[in-house]
Amino acid sequence: MSRMLLKGGRVIDPSSATPDLVRDIAVHDGRIAEPDAAAAYDQTLDLAGSVVMAGGIDLHTHIGGGKVNLARMLMAEDHRERGNPIALPANALELASCGGCAPGTLATGYRYVEMGYTAGFEPAMVPSNARHAHMEMGDVPVLDHGAYVMLGNDELFLQLLAEGGPEMRNFAQIRDYTAWTIHASKAMGVKVVNPAGISAFKFNQRKLDVDEKHVHWQVTPRQVVHSLARALKELGVPHPLHIHGSNLGVAGNIQSTLDTIAALEGLPAHLTHIQFHSYGTEGPKKFSSAALQLVEAVNANPQISIDVGQILFGQTVTASGDTMRQHANSGLANPRKWVGADIEGMAGCGVVPFRYREQSYVNALQWVIGLEIFLGVRNPWQVVLTTDHPNGAPFTSYPHLIRLLMDRSFRDEQLARLHPEVAANCALKSMTRELTLAEIAVMTRSAPARLLGLKDRGQLGIGAAADIAVYREDHNREDMFRTPSHVFKDGTLVARDGRITATPVGGTHFVEPGFDPIIEKTLRRHWQDHGAIHFDNVAISHDELCRCCNGGRLLPTACFEGSA
């Protein structure tokens, strides 16, 4: 039994009836409790002058699995300090771990926690790589974690879709297969990456528009997106389909993005790293911001949410399941090398190092587009703050990004340093909006928790998990969000002034939608004829998950009552 009182902080909790109020918070055995004047507290912290928020939740960050480890092995230069070894941690609680854009799992956990984050979600778990992904996430200290499993490029899904025809006569089978895949891989949701495009690349197709047919299966990305979104809706999976759309990075891809939204026909979905999908073809370089069109679509479709995938300048490495697009972009690799793979009749991956430059017209415009989207969407509950770590920038740049969003004069200073044509002509230069602390709290904890169906996280109501970040008020928001004074995970102090103070093992979030087990007959036959692993070895049991995740707690999230 431990009791703690956090006294007099400015509590910003957008999920509550009093979203911004100076008040006390009590913590009782790792949960938020009603402050009780008569109670004896083991510890009382005076937080006058501090801002108190729930722990941050990153809903899209590449923190574990095959392509992340390939990125680490590829980016040897990320693991040296100008040719010298990286200094060992001074803190005895930390094990040696390094890397900026491709950090080790240990460094990933330490750096997130020091910034006040307490959960991160790996967005691109390949079904055949699920054990590996869970192992890596289990080795990210402190953070709770979960993953979205990739579907929509696996040959079986495309085959079923082709067999069912446009009217999806076999929809129940598709839905059961979706649920089974979530169950087998212990996922928190489903992500589709370049719908049908990764598979199409295996058949040597080099691009795939939303209504273009996969050369072998003769199905379209529109069909893939719609069927998966509908399956998840019917299964009651809280996180709607997580979509990395068609034509990532291509000038003019706003049309694909709008077509994808239309393909959903009103079904809920989350469009990820939307900055990379909001490009027009105007202007002298035939590359322009389509942020306005995107913002209009998001404002008009409240069932859609987005994360931005903001780019920030400097060296990073892009790690993606989108083999088709990564192959197309591999010529831009800096340094000049890249890794790709076709994976197991299910997926692919591409890892391309990238250096975003302020003086590059394209990169400068990408930076602008991301910020225009952040500042343009009216309802912050539809927007999640991400850099698509490490694709737009490493997650450690979040405090800088927050300052860009909250401080117009700082933003304008940065804008002035960019490619002059971009700086002179962009809509961003006349955008005056400065996001409030409450809006930042929505985008970094409340909205991600709601979008994932995490009822007791991302908020500070009575009974919620005591994942808490305490920031000292500072008009320099970058400094403020860089180093919270206190970070609590389930009530345990895990970081104090940027120093790790405890390293509990995080828990694993996953969902368990129901399915008709008859589907396993089809799957067993498919694995026997097309797989390279015995069907009985495919699914991860609870016991095995526990082992993969280093003994962390299993945190199943309840599904909604589906219509199925």
Add this chain to the structure above:
Amino acid sequence: MTATAAVPSEVWTCPFCPLACDQLGVETPAATGRFSLRGGACERAERALGRFDGAPATPTVDGRPTTLDAALQAAAALLRASRQPLFAGLGTDVDGARALYPLACATGAITDSAGGEPLIQGLRALQDRGQFTTTLAEVRTRADVIVFVGGLPTAMAPLIGARCGIVDSQLAQRHVVMLGGSAEDETTLAGWAGPGVSVESIALTGDLFDTMALLAALTAQRRLPDAPPALAALAQRLHQARYGVLVGAPPRLPAQGALIIEAVHRIVDQLNRKARAAALWIGGGNGAATANQVFAWLSGLPVRSRAGPHGLEHEPHAFDANRLLNGAAVDALLWVSSFDADAAPPATALPLVVLGHPAQAAACQRAGAVFIPVSTPGIGCDGHVFRTDGTVLMPLHAVRRDSLPTVADVARRLTALMQAEGTA
């Protein structure tokens, strides 16, 4: 794969080669108590299964049997006395590697795998230029041209043909090419020919380096008037393939094998401009690739690294286990080999700790040596190892649980002993 017809009710994953096959089973007839393979044949698996027949091994210190606790104390004392230990072999599963990393940090040890050199050759090629690879299911279902570079890796991975789908009927027609190869390889290759499978053996032009350089030039459609017609035809065939796969085995490559690995990647890269192709590498067995993956994800750095006085360092050349031992650059060796009974520690007079296969006991009986027999994942305990293609982490299931500690158990206890010393 024909073996899938007789599916055993409980799956067994073989931990003894890079393919980590799970279509065969293990039987333990009550009469003999010996393991035998069920549902198919694999000489490597059968040989490895035959190494679990001995009497139960006990820990020894200086050649004298002792308790696990005493052996751990002796091992900790030995590591404590070392100024620069080397952790080598690294024949373990994910759990073992996860537990060895904190011990390596606590002792400042350098790490290297048994067979570290081919692993590093592959890694160097990756770090310098990148790669484009594929996996067994892709090869099985889609590869219509398969090229084995430098012969067939059947001694390392006996079922490679089956796992590449060469003897099942997923594709109407496959063409299998062998570049270089022994007389025995020729026989194996000829045995693969049949309905739906054509085979071709192409002799080397010069050595394998020359041959791959020629093939790379031909694939890039450079004009080479004196090029051997068979190689020119192969380049042509790869351009026309639906999915061409180049299969190589780094442990079988000559010194400077990274150059051949790079040549394969260059060919694949060239083909992928207009057609589709990929590489498949066979290697990293006995836990070598697994330890490398785990260390890379925990620390950011692969094997041949240490958390030393200068910081976190990766030295792909200087931290070669053999080089360190030969140059007397280390003063203690911790050797891990939980899968391969034949992977004995290198001959050395240094203080030695072996976390080994029980059958290695006899080889580790000398003054200054601590031997701790450990359970073999996939035989005496569960576990996980990476399959050769690096994207599938295979679950290993115990056949008969034993009472031996796992590598992870031992490493965790040693770390605790080191830390207790540190705070004492």
